[in-house]
Amino acid sequence: MAATAAAATKLTTLPISCPLFVPSYRPRIGTVTAVFPRVKTSSLSSTSAWARRGPTISRRASSFLVRSSIAGLSETAPKSSEDEFPAAAAVYAIYDGDGELQFIGISRNVAASVAVHKKSLPDLCRSIKVGIIDQPDKETLTQAWKSWMEEYVKSTGKVPPGNESGNATWMRQPPRKKPDLRLTPGRHVQLTVPLEELIDKLVKENKVVAFIKGSRSAPLCGFSQKVIGILESVGSDYESIDVLDEEHNPGLRETLKTYSNWPTFPQIFVDGELVGGCDILAVMHEKGELASLLKS
Amino acid sequence: MSGAARKLATMAAAAATTTRAARIRSKLESLLETTVLEVEDVSHQHAGHAAVRESGGAGETHFNVRVVSPNFEGKTLVSRHRMVYDALSEELASGLHALSIVAKTPEEVAGKKK
Numbered sequence: 581m582a583a584t585a586a587a588a589t590k591l592t593t594l595p596i597s598c599p600l601f602v603p604s605y606r607p608r609i610g611t612v613t614a615v616f617p618r619v620k621t622s623s624l625s626s627t628s629a630w631a632r633r634g635p636t637i638s639r640r641a642s643s644f645l646v647r648s649s650i651a652g653l654s655e656t657a658p659k660s661s662e663d664e665f666p667a668a669a670a671v672y673a674i675y676d677g678d679g680e681l682q683f684i685g686i687s688r689n690v691a692a693s694v695a696v697h698k699k700s701l702p703d704l705c706r707s708i709k710v711g712i713i714d715q716p717d718k719e720t721l722t723q724a725w726k727s728w729m730e731e732y733v734k735s736t737g738k739v740p741p742g743n744e745s746g747n748a749t750w751m752r753q754p755p756r757k758k759p760d761l762r763l764t765p766g767r768h769v770q771l772t773v774p775l776e777e778l779i780d781k782l783v784k785e786n787k788v789v790a791f792i793k794g795s796r797s798a799p800l801c802g803f804s805q806k807v808i809g810i811l812e813s814v815g816s817d818y819e820s821i822d823v824l825d826e827e828h829n830p831g832l833r834e835t836l837k838t839y840s841n842w843p844t845f846p847q848i849f850v851d852g853e854l855v856g857g858c859d860i861l862a863v864m865h866e867k868g869e870l871a872s873l874l875k876s
Numbered sequence: 877m878s879g880a881a882r883k884l885a886t887m888a889a890a891a892a893t894t895t896r897a898a899r900i901r902s903k904l905e906s907l908l909e910t911t912v913l914e915v916e917d918v919s920h921q922h923a924g925h926a927a928v929r930e931s932g933g934a935g936e937t938h939f940n941v942r943v944v945s946p947n948f949e950g951k952t953l954v955s956r957h958r959m960v961y962d963a964l965s966e967e968l969a970s971g972l973h974a975l976s977i978v979a980k981t982p983e984e985v986a987g988k989k990k
Contacts, residue, residue, distance in 0.1 A: 802922075803974065841958060842957075842958070842961065843961050843965070843968045844961075844968075844973075844974050844975065854954055855954065856953055856954050856957060857957070858976075859957070859976055859977050859978070860953045860954065860957065863953065864953075
């Protein structure tokens with residue numbers, strides 16, 4: 581179980597260079613810089629009620645603002661998106677060619693995040709304001725983001741378009757797990773072609789196929805789990821298929837052993853060829869041979 | 877376990893005069909002319925595994941083997957592993973469930989030490 585938990589953590593940990601999450605805009609009385617009427621949900625689109633009235637700064641909050649070392653949004657000078665940005669934790673605001681604020685984000689590596697945004701949205705990234713944060717703990721980052729958001733909402737009465745609820749333009753969506761492949765839609769479906777032929781077609785039509793025990797989201801064997809971890813870590817767009825799923829893949833487990841002349845699982849095929857099982861994949865990964873093989 | 881399965885298990889137990897580890901060792905030694913051979917029974921690490929429960933919890937299902945053999949010369953990892961699996965086909969057919977294999981040539985081992 582410990583191994584499962586560790587692997588799960590590994591898979592969900594985002595690379596440090598990707599744009600950080602942008603926190604939900606839920607006021608927490610006592611810890612936030614400004615106190616505003618509670619809104620029912622955390623979605624920004626529903627914050628128009630308080631946006632109209634504007635946040636009220638509490639006495640406690642104003643003492644926080646004095647201690648805060650982050651300059652306000654309006655006090656920060658914009659830089660061209662062509663400039664160099666430090667690889668530091670920061671709150672940042674991205675403006676388009678018309679000087680319209682598009683998005684406010686936070687990152688532990690603003691240089692990397694800006695690079696990602698520039699690559700995916702070159703037309704919307706003309707100038708960028710950056711507020712470097714010396715203490716890059718989550719709370720400080722969140723506070724900095726909130727203070728810039730509040731300043732913008734207060735002065736314009738609206739939320740930056742990229743921060744609107746449901747707007748996925750700027751934030752990386754959590755990667756959707758591919759479903760496992762299935763040989764048949766369900767029980768009692770007679771295959772019209774021999775199973776060996778179907779396997780042959782499957783491994784030749786897909787670049788990388790991993791025959792595993794269990795599903796890719798819940799592997800039922802440590803070796804299969806390790807293989808998935810390796811494939812995910814090299815960013816392979818692999819297909820997986822569950823050899824234990826007798827309902828959808830009847831007979832696959834035994835037939836595959838004959839087809840591949842390999843008695844155990846998992847089995848990984850690349851370009852129709854058996855690369856091996858867990859041990860071989862791990863060795864190739866250690867040697868750094870895997871990424872090129874899977875992508876070429 | 878059904879009656880037939882129990883009978884089979886009894887027969888298998890009778891045939892197995894030695895441990896599986898010992899059989900693996902002797903088969904790899906003779907068929908692959910190993911210069912170094914380590915066989916480790918790690919079945920206890922997989923005690924909760926479905927396949928282990930299927931086998932009636934008898935153990936001897938999971939092994940780590942480290943094989944150094946001149947016969948691996950010029951062979952890919954896939955073919956080396958296949959040679960090991962082929963040598964142990966009887967064991968795989970009688971309840972050996974998984975092998976973790978390290979397969980090297982004497983030269984590769986020597987090269988690493990330098």
